[in-house]
Amino acid sequence: NAGVTQTPKFQVLKTGQSMTLQCAQDMNHEYMSWYRQDPGMGLRLIHYSVGAGITDQGEVPNGYNVSRSTTEDFPLRLLSAAPSQTSVYFCASSYLQGGGYTFGSGTRLTVV
Amino acid sequence: AQTVTQSQPEMSVQEAETVTLSCTYDTSENNYYLFWYKQPPSRQMILVIRQEAYKQQNATENRFSVNFQKAAKSFSLKISDSQLGDTAMYFCAFMKTQGAQKLVFGQGTRLTINP
Numbered sequence: 001n002a003g004v005t006q007t008p009k010f011q012v013l014k015t016g017q018s019m020t021l022q023c024a025q026d027m028n029h030e031y032m033s034w035y036r037q038d039p040g041m042g043l044r045l046i047h048y049s050v051g052a053g054i055t056d057q058g059e060v061p062n063g064y065n066v067s068r069s070t071t072e073d074f075p076l077r078l079l080s081a082a083p084s085q086t087s088v089y090f091c092a093s094s095y096l097q098g099g100g101y102t103f104g105s106g107t108r109l110t111v112v
Numbered sequence: 113a114q115t116v117t118q119s120q121p122e123m124s125v126q127e128a129e130t131v132t133l134s135c136t137y138d139t140s141e142n143n144y145y146l147f148w149y150k151q152p153p154s155r156q157m158i159l160v161i162r163q164e165a166y167k168q169q170n171a172t173e174n175r176f177s178v179n180f181q182k183a184a185k186s187f188s189l190k191i192s193d194s195q196l197g198d199t200a201m202y203f204c205a206f207m208k209t210q211g212a213q214k215l216v217f218g219q220g221t222r223l224t225i226n227p
Contacts (some may be wrong), residue, residue: 031213040218042116042203043157050212058214090157094213098145098164101215103157 003046006104013081031094032074038068118218135204151201
């Protein structure tokens with residue numbers, strides 16, 4: 001039981017490049033989310049999913065896409081990276097309404 | 113929209129002391145969940161404690177306890193007998209009971225436990 005696995009752990013991109021942050025969970029959780037963490041701002045919700053095939057926007061969705069073709073995987077795509085997307089990204093999952101989320105170990109992304 | 117405010121950006125105490133971290137929130141919901149998460153230097157987000165708003169009894173987990181004041185919309189975390197391993201960022205978070213599982217986080221409090 002690996003929990004929530006995020007790859008890569010670190011990434012440097014050039015402005016305009018695209019990439020996908022991977023997230024996988026092996027706990028059969030229905031709920032999955034992506035957050036970004038910036039200094040002094042806590043964590044902010046980018047996109048979330050309540051089950052396979054269902055996704056919706058969070059607080060800061062611009063510049064990001066998601067899909068949820070399986071229960072296990074919830075990748076986050078950066079379409080055209082910008083310096084404002086430099087951040088630490090967390091994927092999280094939960095099985096229970098109101099239950100605490102289990103977080104991945106994060107991806108530190110730098111856009112130059 | 114819900115907001116969560118942590119008014120203490122940084123705190124520092126000596127090992128074995130008791131420390132209380134403050135959190136206030138704003139919502140028009142009557143039922144919801146509140147959480148405290150710990151983020152040590154490893155960056156991992158760890159759930160410390162969870163409170164259901166309809167339960168009047170304050171949640172406790174070993175040395176961690178909360179003081180939940182629903183009318184005042186206050187949710188403070190008390191750490192007793194603090195240990196060096198408690199050094200971390202602490203985030204307060206809110207979630208509605210209805211609808212999607214969306215966590216709203218406060219800005220965080222950086223807690224340092226000194227030997």
